[in-house]
Amino acid sequence: MADEKVSMLYKLKPISDRLPTVTRPEGHVHFRTKMMWVVVVLVLYFVMTNVYIYGLDQTETLDLFAQYRTIMAGSSGSLLQLGIGPIVTASIIMQLFTGAKIIKLDLTNKKDKACYQSVLKLVVIFMIIFEAVPQVFGYLVPSEEFVGTFGSIGAKGLIVLQLFLGSYIVFLMDELISKWGIGSGISLFIAAGVAQQLFTGTFNWYAVDATQAMSLSNPPAGAIPKAIYVVMNCTPAEMASQGYDIIFLQQPNPMIA
Template sequence: MGWKEAAEPVLTRMPTVTRPDGHVPFKKKLGWTAGILVLYFFLTNITLLGIHPQGGEDLFGQFRSILAGEHGSLMQVGIGPIVTASIVLQLLGGANLLGLDTDDPRDQVLYQGLQKLLVIVMTALTALPMVFAGGFLPPADVLQLGSLTFVGTQIQTLMFIQIFIGGVLILYMDEVVSKWGVGSGVGLFIIAGVSQLLVSGFLSMSDEGFFYSWYQILFTNEVTAGSWLSREGFNTLFIADGGGQLLALATTLLIFGIVVYAESVRVEIPLSHARVKGARGRFPVKLIYASVLPMILVRAVQANIQFMGQILNSQWANMPAWLGEYSDGQVVGGFFYYTAPIYSPNDWMWWTGQVPAGIEVWQIFLRISVDLTFMVIGGAIFAIFWVETTNMGPKATAQQIQNSGMQIPGFRQNAGVVEKVMERYIPQVTVIGGALVGLLAVWANMLGTIGAVDGTGLLLAVSITYKLYEEIAEEQLMEMHPMMRQMFGKG
């Protein structure tokens, strides 16, 4: 008996959100999407029962704009378990170890059940060390609930249960949006988190706020006449979080412009209908063909490596220096330092005086090289995995064109022939697009962004918003012209 037969009774009984029987009106889709978004913000503001008032250190702090959620809340793990489970399934599927045919309805159910089971397992594996190791989520001394008194491990167990429930909730919230709403829940939560950081980065009344910083510069003589030409003045106006942040503003605007432009760059392959004369169309192969979403997988691998380093540092008193050196909770040397992403200009601009003491220039450049290599090569590899596992590859695309009755003018109406044409474009564009997105993500982090948004998070937010706009436009078109739903196969 194979693993599918053994696991089928469990995987087919995993709770699932029922798909709508027919067409869901556009207004109803918007209602479901808005409702889930409000619920998400509500859950991120529910503090874990039993957590110490100080809250502890956020292990995913620098990756929070990608993994969503909120430290110390029910949404503690964010979409991390969903992303990690996707990585595992993509690797297993890419190596053809699962033996699942996604065109087979039975195997589709098994795949979806396996994905949910993996997310639940990853939620537990992520929450356990957060709660029970290292003091990252320190419990209160005593918790009184009515006549019940909780202390020590009892409080930690209660916190773990809350985080686990939050992780399961975000899994099914994502499924609700995917089946009943517009776009996907994962994309929606990323947009919500990044938008929140951007707005607070502009409007915050602290020194990190862009407008407040400029108010100080213009009206409190923080930068006196002529001093902006000095190193300190340049740092204040262009780089420092408590200064003008002009570099961060320019980077943020450039990322918006580059991603929108890249989304519009495409190779259009002409199509014509084999039986309906005059019926023509085009199949677009975009520069960012695999979208920016595979970058979540790359950053998630980096986040898990840093997560492991933090756990080892908290539990291993005499961890070897070559493995990792930590100061005030920040990695400053060893393997975990070189594999840590560049988060901001202060991580590499040694002349500003913000780089921790003792770190040599060659160490900084080695860290930049590792981050750049990891993101560019990882972006290309995960883009290929993404295209193959989401039926966007040459073979799957050729079959879809064949099934729609379309063909490429001048070529025989044959799936194999169409596949050969697609192989001229899709693999090359996928690799170039994935590498380009990785390069942009590192560049954005190195120069900094408003609100200290991670470069990958900003790329994701812009790209997902652009695609969401396109999907909304398509939904409105099909709402106005019901016959269009049959053409798109969404009737």
């Protein structure tokens, strides 16, 4: 009878245990150590948001989910294209299946919880591939040089591999924060993405269209630089007719959002 109650997921545990993971600390982790790991992970996160996918044609690629990148802690065209999407989706699936008793695991039991956490890595890997492949074969366009070197399928396969590595590193960083840092890695990444957007949206001095000269129709993208530029380059009549609209209402980053 006892064997019948053992979840089938235990058969996957030997496989998932071989995957890279972050070990738990054996004792108390000092606050300074926690803060150190939080800073290290944040730096690595921001570095990865600026490491673009090798071989991707940035000019031809269309990001259908650009408006959700901040929420998903991702960055379009970078190694963090998928953000925390695979991790969150995998966690939701596992929680739903466990709550509905489709997966027979008692999370109050240490062995069952360890099995749950271990198999979650396999589900995350599946979700990374499940989310990466449609995007790469859908609208993430490899460059002509990349296709010429590796072929169409090879180029797209290498882009999928880069997305896989980037997303799995995010998963490991989430584990690192949960075990050695403070709070949840997912929450940290979302907060970091929102903070980055707020900072750039407020102080970005580059023109909205970087390929065109800066003008009243192409002002700085940041809210504060845009306001300064408009005030310094508008006559009183222009301020009355369009200047205030540009500062307070015109996208991107209007003062009144």
